[in-house]
Amino acid sequence: MAETEKLSASQRAKVRRLSAPKELAPDEEGGELNIVPFLDIVTNVLMFVLATVSVTFTATIDSYPPRAGGGAGRTPTTKTLSLTVIIVNEGFSIKASGGNVAPGCSDTGPGIAIPKKGNDYDFEGLRDCAAKLKSAAPEFESEEQVTISANPNIPYQLVIGAIDYLREVPNPNDPQKPRRLFPEVNFGLAR
Amino acid sequence: MANQPPPQAKPASTRAPQKQASMATYKRELRKQIKKRAAEPEINFLNITAMLDMMTIILVFLLKSMSAQSASLPKSQDLTMPNSLLTTEASQEGLAVLVSKSSIVVDDAEVCKVPADATHGVEAKYKRSGPNDLFIQPLAAQLQQWRERDRQIRLATGKDANASEAILIVDKDTPYRLLVEVLFTLGQSEFAKFHLMVMQAPKK
Numbered sequence: 001m002a003e004t005e006k007l008s009a010s011q012r013a014k015v016r017r018l019s020a021p022k023e024l025a026p027d028e029e030g031g032e033l034n035i036v037p038f039l040d041i042v043t044n045v046l047m048f049v050l051a052t053v054s055v056t057f058t059a060t061i062d063s064y065p066p067r068a069g070g071g072a073g074r075t076p077t078t079k080t081l082s083l084t085v086i087i088v089n090e091g092f093s094i095k096a097s098g099g100n101v102a103p104g105c106s107d108t109g110p111g112i113a114i115p116k117k118g119n120d121y122d123f124e125g126l127r128d129c130a131a132k133l134k135s136a137a138p139e140f141e142s143e144e145q146v147t148i149s150a151n152p153n154i155p156y157q158l159v160i161g162a163i164d165y166l167r168e169v170p171n172p173n174d175p176q177k178p179r180r181l182f183p184e185v186n187f188g189l190a191r
Numbered sequence: 192m193a194n195q196p197p198p199q200a201k202p203a204s205t206r207a208p209q210k211q212a213s214m215a216t217y218k219r220e221l222r223k224q225i226k227k228r229a230a231e232p233e234i235n236f237l238n239i240t241a242m243l244d245m246m247t248i249i250l251v252f253l254l255k256s257m258s259a260q261s262a263s264l265p266k267s268q269d270l271t272m273p274n275s276l277l278t279t280e281a282s283q284e285g286l287a288v289l290v291s292k293s294s295i296v297v298d299d300a301e302v303c304k305v306p307a308d309a310t311h312g313v314e315a316k317y318k319r320s321g322p323n324d325l326f327i328q329p330l331a332a333q334l335q336q337w338r339e340r341d342r343q344i345r346l347a348t349g350k351d352a353n354a355s356e357a358i359l360i361v362d363k364d365t366p367y368r369l370l371v372e373v374l375f376t377l378g379q380s381e382f383a384k385f386h387l388m389v390m391q392a393p394k395k
Contacts, residue, residue, distance in 0.1 A: 005216045008209040015217070019224035039239065046249065053253075059277035060358065060386035065378025087367070152368035153310040156361050157273040159370070160389055164276040187374055189325070 061163055063185045081133060081140040083182060085126070085166065087150035087158055091115035092126045096133055105129035121158060127165040130181050146182035149189070269293055273363035275389035282386040285356035286337050288330075290373055292362050295330055298337055302329040305369065312372040325375040334380035354383030361387070 007015065079097070086093040094101040094113040102109030105128070114125040134140050146166050150159055163185050168178040212220075270291040289296040295303050295313070303317045315322040317329055338355050345352040357377050361370060374385065 005212045007217060007220055008211045010209075011212055011217050011220075015221045015224050018221055019228050021228060035239065039242070042246070046246065049253075050249075057391040058272070058281040058388050059275060059279050059391040060282040060388050061275070061277065062282070063374075063385045063387055065374060065383065065385075150367035152312075152366055154367040155363065156365040156367070156370055157363040159367060160273040160275050160363075160387070167276075187371060189371055189375070 079139045084147040087154045123165040131169045145184045147186045147188045276392045285358040287358045290361040297333045302333045309369040310366045325372045327376045356384045357382045358386045
């Protein structure tokens with residue numbers, strides 16, 4: 001085996017010098033800002049904001065100024081339903097062009113069309129009744145206006161609930177496309 | 192001094208000059224040493240591009256979802272909006288009219304107090320002609336100022352200047368009588384379209 005060739009002193013010195021890790025010049029180092037602490041702060045602030053700010057998603061229901069009497073404003077030239085829902089303390093009273101809708105929503109006559117179920121208002125009953133009335137004649141299918149009135153003490157949440165349930169009814173054949181009932185709301189003034 | 196001996200020349204080094212290794216050996220040794228003494232690669236900076244992208248998206252989402260609210264909604268026991276099944280976006284256009292349990296506020300200015308029992312509307316002193324009237328005078332006065340400004344803006348921007356719009360933010364327990372008084376006064380002040388603000392149902 002051949003003897004390992006040894007470097008001379010000058011060669012070793014040169015190797016030491018050349019293999020030493022290079023020191024960065026002052027203008028070469030610090031080219032990047034150390035933004036890690038900044039990012040820590042920003043992340044903490046972001047987490048704090050996300051935790052404290054409650055994002056509320058809102059929607060708006062469009063409506064028009066109330067009319068005295070609660071009925072339709074002009075004399076219709078064609079047969080119309082002219083649906084009016086009055087929220088009273090006992091339930092929903094419904095009036096249409098044929099007169100007052102009787103309890104059970106099957107005929108005209110005196111009484112509350114959709115009485116309360118116990119202490120709760122029967123919103124689903126109201127929706128089913130509105131759908132039934134709309135289907136009563138082919139001319140009513142294009143009608144989308146409803147007038148809503150209420151007793152003076154009825155809270156706003158109940159009015160919004162009635163508007164919601166009168167807007168549309170689920171379509172069992174196509175759940176993505178509910179059947180439109182009465183999305184256009186007018187407010188009536190009780191005489 | 193003339194008789195001093197001349198300085199002696201430096202004696203030649205007694206050590207024989209070391210034999211230099213071949214260039215190949217020298218280079219091999221140099222490479223070995225460079226490899227051995229090389230400093231561990233230091234992470235001088237983080238690649239934060241992906242993180243900044245993510246934070247920007249979150250920020251944009253927050254700003255977008257907050258701008259969906261047309262007015263700065265006061266969050267208190269005094270004003271809780273009603274819940275609705277609606278999932279559509281809120282309308283942005285119109286004057287914000289707030290009806291809380293204690294007051295009616297228009298354009299950040301309180302116009303009148305709401306009594307504890309508001310089933311007869313606001314107090315008669317605010318009405319035009321007694322307790323049965325629906326017209327709230329301080330509210331109408333405030334609305335008229337805003338309406339005049341809005342009319343000028345609508346004329347300048349080519350919109351229909353005949354009527355303005357209002358966003359109604361009403362407490363869920365507000366009696367219907369008070370709601371109608373506010374709506375009636377708005378209608379009398381040439382506001383023809385109302386946007387009733389509600390809390391949106393969760394999207395399916």
